[in-house]
Amino acid sequence: MPELPEVETTLRGIAPHILKQQITQIIIRQPKLRWLIPKTIKQNEGETVLKIKRRGKYILISTSSDTLIIHLGMSGRMQIITNEKPAAKHDHFDIIFSNKKILRYTDPRRFGALLTSHANSTHALLKNLGVEPLTNDFNAYYLAQHLKNKSTNIKTVIMNSKIVVGVGNIYACEALHIARINPTMPAKKLSSLQINELVKAIKFILKKAIKAGGTTLKDFRDSEGKPGYFIQKLQVYGREGLPCYECETTLTLIRIANRSTVFCSSCQK
DNA sequence: CGGGCGTCCTGTTCGC
DNA sequence: TGCGAACAGGACGCCC
Numbered sequence: 001m002p003e004l005p006e007v008e009t010t011l012r013g014i015a016p017h018i019l020k021q022q023i024t025q026i027i028i029r030q031p032k033l034r035w036l037i038p039k040t041i042k043q044n045e046g047e048t049v050l051k052i053k054r055r056g057k058y059i060l061i062s063t064s065s066d067t068l069i070i071h072l073g074m075s076g077r078m079q080i081i082t083n084e085k086p087a088a089k090h091d092h093f094d095i096i097f098s099n100k101k102i103l104r105y106t107d108p109r110r111f112g113a114l115l116t117s118h119a120n121s122t123h124a125l126l127k128n129l130g131v132e133p134l135t136n137d138f139n140a141y142y143l144a145q146h147l148k149n150k151s152t153n154i155k156t157v158i159m160n161s162k163i164v165v166g167v168g169n170i171y172a173c174e175a176l177h178i179a180r181i182n183p184t185m186p187a188k189k190l191s192s193l194q195i196n197e198l199v200k201a202i203k204f205i206l207k208k209a210i211k212a213g214g215t216t217l218k219d220f221r222d223s224e225g226k227p228g229y230f231i232q233k234l235q236v237y238g239r240e241g242l243p244c245y246e247c248e249t250t251l252t253l254i255r256i257a258n259r260s261t262v263f264c265s266s267c268q269k
Numbered sequence: 270c271g272g273g274c275g276t277c278c279t280g281t282t283c284g285c
Numbered sequence: 286t287g288c289g290a291a292c293a294g295g296a297c298g299c300c301c
Contacts, residue, residue, distance in 0.1 A: 003294065034277065034297085057295075074294055075279080090279085109278045111295060125297090152272065161296070168294060237294095258274065260293085 002072040004133065004166030005209035007057045010078055013223025014103060015052045017080045021097040022048045023063070030092040033107065034073060037093065037114045044068065044116070049097075056129050056165030066116045068095075069123060073111030079104050080223050130163040133202050138164055140196045147195065150187035155256050157187045158202065167202060169259050170237045171209065175201040177236045182268045183261050184254070208233065236262040 002010070023044050031037040047063035054060070059078075061068040070078070081102040087094070088106070093114060095103040105114070117123035131137040146163045147154070157163060159172050167175070176183050178201035181194055190198070212233065213222055235245055240253035240262045249266035 006294080032278095034295090071295080073278090073296090107278095108280060109293085111278065150271090156272085159295095170294065257272090 002057065002076065002214070003168035003171050003209075004054075004057060004206055005171075005212075006214035007054055007059060007072060007166075008210050009214040009222050010072070011052065011054045011059055014078060014080055017099070017101045017223075018049050018061070018095075018097055018103060019052060020049060021099050021101070022046065023095060024098050025094075025096040027094040027096070028092070029087060029094075030110070033092060033110050034071070034113045035115060038116055041068070041114065041116055055126055056132070056161055057168075058126065060126075066118065067123075069113065069115040069117055069125065070105070071113040073107060073109060073113070075109040076105065076107035076112035077221050078223060079106070079221070079225055128162055129165050130161060131165070133164050133166055133206055138199065138203070140192065140199050143199055144192065144195050147187040147190055152187055153184045153256055154181060154187050154190060154198070155183035155261060158198070159259075164202070166206065169261075170234070171202070171205050173237045173262050174205045174235060177263060177268060178205060180267050180269070182265075183256055183263050236264065238262070 023046065026042055026045055028037050028041070044063050044066050047065060049061055049063060051062040052060070057071060059070040061070070072078070081104050082100070084102070087104070090108045091104055091106050092110070093105045097103070105112070115123065115125070117126070131142060143164070147157065150157060155172050155176060158167050158175065159169065173183070175198065179194065179197040181190065181198060213226070236251055240251050242251055243249065244251055244264040244267055247264065247266050249264050251262050252265050254261050254263075
């Protein structure tokens with residue numbers, strides 16, 4: 001579930017509580033997430049958090065020896081807990097800090113991850129990631145280079161994290177609607193005008209969603225347990241069968257690469 | 270080698 | 286009401 005804005009919202013929520021704090025204990029209740037949590041994670045007990053940042057949908061917490069890599073998968077979330085409360089069924093790990101604050105990770109579907117990477121090397125998961133959509137590295141020229149000769153549909157391309165990170169199913173649908181591009185269009189057929197519009201739309205939608213504190217469909221909560229409010233602003237996702245806000249045409253639901261895709265057959269040609 | 274899809278899980282919703 | 290099937294925001298990795 002969490003796409004870039006939800007991860008960014010989570011990061012901003014937890015960072016001030018844990019930055020420069022010493023990790024006093026790491027409690028693993030369920031090591032079987034998408035990948036097994038490495039036992040060596042415990043080596044970070046006693047270390048201090050030097051830096052915390054986001055790369056794509058990964059949250060990276062650096063100590064002097066290690067970088068903790070956290071991914072929220074489909075249903076993950078993290079909260080800062082100030083007074084101890086019993087762990088619930090899907091609370092898979094806690095990281096406890098010297099200021100008594102607890103970073104608690106919850107993930108019913110367990111598609112998320114907690115891994116480590118040595119400070120002086122780049123983890124395989126991060127090595128081949130594409131550009132960050134909110135930087136100048138993601139621009140019309142860059143995207144055009146990656147659309148060239150590609151017969152795959154444009155939606156699959158913008159969701160490919162080797163090209164550009166952080167764009168998940170919801171925001172892919174939304175960005176294509178804003179740019180008025182049909183999600184099934186072969187990537188190589190986009191005009192330079194459309195490429196330009198698409199880049200602008202992706203940046204626009206992600207920034208707007210971050211401002212709103214992310215999108216809550218079912219269970220996203222920020223680090224204080226509050227939902228995001230962006231769902232009220234979604235133009236197409238989850239609105240199949242309802243009228244397009246632009247032209248009133250009934251929105252269409254199709255599946256692309258096994259993912260629900262909603263678009264307006266009239267606005268998006 | 271690009272692209273399609275199966276897979277890891279649990280919870281919720283929908284249809285019969 | 287109850288049950289099972291379908292589906293859900295990610296993304297790696299296998300297969301063709």
